Amino acid sequence: MRKQEQKWLLLIFIALLMGNVDILAQGRILGYIYNSKTQEPVNEAIVKLNPGNKRFYSTNQGFFYFDKLKAGNYQLLITHVGYPDTTIKVELDKNEIKEFNIQVVSEYEHLEAVEIQSRFIKRPPYLQAKVSREVIEKRSVSDVGTQLRSTANISGIRKGGTSIDPVVRGFKFSQLNVQANTGQKIEGGCPNRMDPATSHIEIEDIESIEVYKGPYTFRYGPALGAVINLNTTQPVVYDTFGVRLRALKGFIGNWNGEKDYLAVNGGNRYWYFNFSGSNKDFGNYEAGNGKTVRSEYKKYHYRGQVGFTPSQNHSFIFSYNHSGGNDIAFPALPMDERSDQTNLISFDYKARNITKVIGGFSMKLYHSGVNHEMDNKSRPFSDTVVAVSEIEAMNRGLRSEIQLELRSSQLIIGVDYENISKDGERVKNMIRQPGLPVKREDLWNNAFITNLGLFGEFETKVGRYNLVLSTRADINQAQSDDMRITAPGMGEIYHYASDSIETMHTNFSLSAGLTRQFSDHISGSVSIGRGIRSPDMVERFIMLLPIGYDDFDYLGDPQLKPEENHQMDLTFNYRQKKWGQVKVNTFYSVVRNFITGKRLPPAQQMPLSKDVIGVKRFYNADWANMTGFELSYGSPLIYNTGIRFQSSYTYGFIKEAPVYITNDAGEVVDEEIIENDALPEIPPFEGRLTFHGNYIGNKLKPELTLRAVSAQNHVSESYNEPATPGFFTADFRLTYLHRTMLTVNGGIRNIFDKTYYEHLNRNIIGTSRPFYEPGRSFYINLVIDIK
Amino acid sequence: MMKYISCLIVISVLFTSCEKEEIKQITYRVNEAYTPVEINYLDKDGEISTVVFAFESIEDEWTYNFEAKPGDIFYASAMYSDSLSSVSIAVLIDDKVFREKYSEKEPRRYTTVSGTIP
Incomplete structure (x- = not known):
């Protein structure tokens, strides 16, 4: 066995020793947090669950999640800069899964109440694909282009082991507007596109990938495909x-x-x-x-x-x-x-x-x-x-x-x-x-x-x-x-x-x-x-x-x-x-x-x-x-x-x-x-x-x-x-x-x-x-x- | 406590992944000549240098050593004027012959070894 593999097994072994398996509690509390006015997801909100003192930072989609919960009464506390603290009481039965769509109101607006309902959430009329870090980690891909290839109607041009150049619905190269963190553009150096813009962002640093298909949203710059x-x-x-x-x-x-x-x-x-x-x-x-x-x-x-x-x-x-x-x-x-x-x-x-x-x-x-x-x-x-x-x-x-x-x-x-x-x-x-x-x-x-x-x-x-x-x-x-x-x-x-x-x-x-x-x-x-x-x-x-x-x-x-x-x-x-x-x-x-x-x-x-x-x-x-x-x-x-x-x-x-x-x-x-x-x-x-x-x-x-x-x-x-x-x-x-x-x-x-x-x-x-x-x-x- | 143990494990594993850049010893070697030979070679600074070495017997040898990285270009060529002479030119990487050429009775023609360091 190679030295590297031995190191790996040792690492996993030590890690597994550090915990125990709790298979008895299977209750879950999960949900999404939205700005009630804009219907935009609220990310990085701190969601605390007590008793248990658990904490979750909502994702870019506003998602939060707690699992292996026993039956009982819980309290969710949602805090975020710009929003007042919000408390929700939750009664959870054995093995029950409770899902919430939580509407929070910006601090400077009139605070009526925190609405909890499964109301219609605004969606753009064109297709968009969002991939979160959890999904990327699960697939263990090594670059953004490879990850994008797993999305519907997105392919990639492979010329080497990495840096796959994305193709969305047949549109490619400059027909795609690729950027980082809403606005930062990158110009690859190679005329043969060894280094498309996607190759300059490390996949491990990515929190989410958003793809807006079609020439419909122009907030991000000129959009063709x-x-x-x-x-x-x-x-x-x-x-x-x-x-x-x-x-x-x-x-x-x-x-x-x-x-x-x-x-x-x-x-x-x-x-x-x-x-x-x-x-x-x-x-x-x-x-x-x-x-x-x-x-x-x-x-x-x-x-x-x-x-x-x-x-x-x-x-x-x-x-x-x-x-x-x-x-x-x-x-x-x-x-x-x-x-x-x-x-x-x-x-x-x-x-x-x-x-x-x-x-x-x-x-x-x-x-x-x-x-x-x-x-x-x-x-x-x-x-x-x-x-x-x-x-x-x-x-x-x-x-x-x-x-x-x-x-x-x-x-x-x-x-x-x-x-x-x-x-x-x-x-x-x-x-x-x-x-x-x-x-x-x-x-x-x-x-x-x-x-x-x-x-x-x-x-x-x-x-x-x-x-x-x-x-x-x-x-x-x-x-x-x-x-x-x-x-x-x-x-x-x-x-x-x-x-x-x-x-x-x-x-x-x-x-x-x-x-x-x-x-x-x-x-x-x-x-x-x-x-x-x-x-x-x-x-x-x-x-x-x-x-x-x-x-x-x-x-x-x-x-x-x-x-x-x-x-x-x-x-x-x-x-x-x-x-x-x-x-x-x-x-x-x-x-x-x-x-x-x-x-x-x-x-x-x-x-x-x-x-x-x-x-x-x-x-x-x-x-x-x-x-x-x-x-x-x-x-x-x-x-x-x-x-x-x-x-x-x-x-x-x-x-x-x-x-x-x-x-x-x-x-x-x-x-x-x-x-x-x-x-x-x-x-x-x-x-x-x-x-x-x-x-x-x-x-x-x-x-x-x-x-x-x-x-x-x-x-x-x-x-x-x-x-x-x-x-x-x-x-x-x-x-x-x-x-x-x-x-x-x-x-x-x-x-x-x-x-x-x-x-x-x-x-x-x-x-x-x-x-x-x-x-x-x-x-x-x-x-x-x-x- | 376990948090810190995990942290130490991860950091120690991460730091074992670093690699040092490989440096190789390159030698140009010219021999098996018994008349003057004009030698052109790419030196350690990346410049073409020219030297005329007066070989007097087949035992004589001219060498030039420098350090280089994989991917660097090596180039050495030799030319003699005497119609009955000969020359052997070689590139050695870490004292092992990597590429070698021999010329005999081919006056005023360059014998070249060149390529990139693997």
Whole structure:
């Protein structure tokens, strides 16, 4: 047995000795806390239960929970800055489960009474997915992209063992607005998206992930396909000085991977802090066929936050986060990531209950800096040329909003600004040539984009109708120094003069959504939206790099027009306490000025990279269409055993696309235009069924997930995309809450050791070999939470 | 008390995960020549250095040592002018030959060993 595994078993053994199993008391008290005016969940409220002196900090969904309770009379005390203390008496019978929806009233409003009722809670009319830390910990995933792949109609593009790039309903890359803590944007350094924005936030620090599907909410910035908001843990306000420690140690068998995480937070009513750090070291994994897949990586991060609340309704938080990665293998790309150094800094000010009308004000200033270094040293071609690229990417900006409470309505207005800059070059060391000549090529040449936006979101409730209107206006400017590439002996092989590089777009986005509550159990929603996003750095300024799905060098076009998504969603929701919840959604989207690539004739532009068949330049195609559905069912949580089911499908095509005909040597010999070609990288139909349970006084929680994915035969001819076969996998998870401060969870992924790959996994570079997913993997985590 | 024991266990386990960066001893070695040889090599500062070493017998040897990290580039090349001469050039990592090339009767051609340190 390896030393590492021995250490693990010893750790678990010691931990298990520290407690005993109480299987007699199975009563539970749980519920949600909402602001009675806004219907927003109240998070980080302290919920105390007496007798027993138990304490729970409500989650981002306002959720709280106490278990293994004996029959008797209890008292719940809810305290939170900005709200008066609330006491609720609870009479609990043996093994009874009591659930509450608690409405609390802001301190500066007239306090009538605390309402406890199962009244209609406002829901946005468009689909949103929220994933909490509890769920993330249970699955023991190593990055945000992997976690998102378990959400309905969200897939991911895999190019390496980590940093999976999310795809929501077929929308990807800059069609998704990804940010941290409502407003902090991050610009990845790699033109090949080794480091999408989601990869710069450590999964262990995440409190919740919110996904808003469609071009409907514009509070978060321009939204075309979806908004992904990654909420990290925040310092907690304690009524008296307290410290809380949270630690995690995890091990994953197949990858020989190990991860550690430690977080300490504490403080009192006036000042508070939150410090955390993590370390991950993962090796290569074996696919189901026993073949080793290069997937190794090392990552670490540390984070510090300090907060100050000078008076009850005002708070300031300063955050600093540094994350790094080393030797991250990307076998589907021409290079591996050698080093990543990311600094995320933010300053937040929040005020609430300023006047009777001004319910809240918030302001965020941030700086996100990424230093990304990649090379081809682990590739066979490095015997001839060692290429090293280093890129500095920065996103700096601000976001501010004010919430106005207008009787039964709420109006949010605000402003956001971001400045994205990128600079970097590729250094080619010709190590076989005498004198070791070195060639330098610009990847970006002092390129920058600024975006200034004004937004407004109005929500009102009239009888059984809930109406949400959202809008924003953006002024987007972009500039770069000359785009120029020269090569020895060939002179200037590409030049785009800076006098016509500068562009400015003014974009207006708008959406409306209506929810009708037909009865206490049934509701229906319709949303219509037009979301616009300006072209990104790659689409505007990239210079002859093979960054696409196909074997072409890509060229940016500074004069691209913004992409517009016109979309409609219909959602039907049935919720019944005894039977559970069914949700059906269908969407239809037309993307005008769809940004994609078109080949340039060799006479106009020759490629620069090895093993590519030509050059494509980004252009605005007329339109593309995406349509699909999502269906989900969840049994009620009041039962000890339950099921969850979700299925989804997206069908995407483009009106007209060029198809390239190649000869045996791989040279393009002809070109033709075809109609209604499939869009590339659209996930196939999939269904997921999960059986779950809560046993032994809610201490033991097993879960079995079966996942069936169909073949994808609707593939892009224009991108020469291959069809992929369907597959079936099964995962098992088990969580054991030993004591309130100790949780052990573990599981088996891919129980039947299937050899399979997702449709969105890129092929191993230079081959037609698929990038297989891991074979059977065992994992175990130990979580210690000391309050 | 148990809280503190758990805390100590967790922290001690966490700190066992740290790794030191590996440093390797690199040696360029040129020999098996008996006429002057022009040697170009990437030195410890990352610069290309040139030296002409006057080999007089097959027993003579030129070496250069430095420390490097995995992933660093190594490069050394040798060229002789005499049409009947020879040269052997090697890169040793921690005193073990990692890459080696030999040239005989190939005047005014560079014999190069290069790559990245594994």
